Amino acid sequence: MLKVLLVVAAIALVVWVLVRLALRRLEGGSGGTSRPRVIGPDDDPDFLRGLGRPRKPEDD
Numbered sequence: 001m002l003k004v005l006l007v008v009a010a011i012a013l014v015v016w017v018l019v020r021l022a023l024r025r026l027e028g029g030s031g032g033t034s035r036p037r038v039i040g041p042d043d044d045p046d047f048l049r050g051l052g053r054p055r056k057p058e059d060d
Contacts, residue, residue: 041047
């Protein structure tokens with residue numbers, strides 16, 4: 001019974017490694033995941049720069 005459990009664990013480990021390698025290759029080969037940084041409006045220099053400008057009247 002212990003041999004069967006070890007064989008199943010070894011197969012699961014091999015499958016896990018292969019899936020990880022395949023996913024890494026699909027992501028472009030970079031080791032880490034780099035997500036775009038979300039910037040709030042209070043941290044956005046363009047937003048802060050535009051606060052002092054007068055607004056244009058909108059035509060409705």
